[in-house]
Amino acid sequence: MNTLIFPTAQNAVEKIAQELQLYSRQNRAVHISLSGGSTPKLLFKTLAQAPYITGINWANLHFWWGDDRMVPPHDPESNYGEVQKLLFDHIQISTENIHRIRGEDDVEQELARFSQELTACVPNQQFDWIILGMGTDGHTASLFPHQTDFADPNLAVIAKHPESGQLRISKTAKLLEQAKRITYLVTGSSKADILREIQTTSAENLPYPAAKIKAKNGITEWYLDKDAAKLLD
């Protein structure tokens, strides 16, 4: 497990923000996939402030999501809606650079539309950088334990939250694993037990998508704060 442990969650997101700034200075379109849930909100707030708000060349960054819930953008459950509120509303960025999952639309139609957009816009369907989170149940994006097809050849899939039944669209494991780089951003002591399990047990003996999904030909790393990492060797 390739971990980088930061004293605080703020330190971890600052590192991601600095790296986004470096990516944005490459003279090309860079495809970035954001995670949802509660953990990355601190990142979005940080990016909307100095020095990143002006230091990042937003025109070069293309933003996508690992998953989103089938709810409209104003719903607090919308992963896109949170980024819009915390970041996009505060920066100058073209709508062409924002590749959201349209949670307000019919799920089957949106799956087809989103898959087409991935094919058309991302060279070789290979993301430059995919930032993922992990739930306490070991899910990542909306790929949940015991219901993920790791061999699904599609780019995106319809998923159902195992408890609430909420419909979502998620990138597939195969698409995630094609990335040049995957960074799991995991913070807080509620994730400490599962991180220990992932560190001490081989991924094939675990049901957790977050343990299994790795960049096949790239870098996979875990950015943790010290609360999340407190049980690691």
Ligand SMILES: O=C1O[C@H](COP(=O)(O)O)[C@@H](O)[C@H](O)[C@H]1O
């Ligand atoms: O459901 C989700 O949760 C995971 C982790 O969320 P967190 O609230 O524990 O940070 C996230 O990676 C995923 O994108 C999201 O849909």
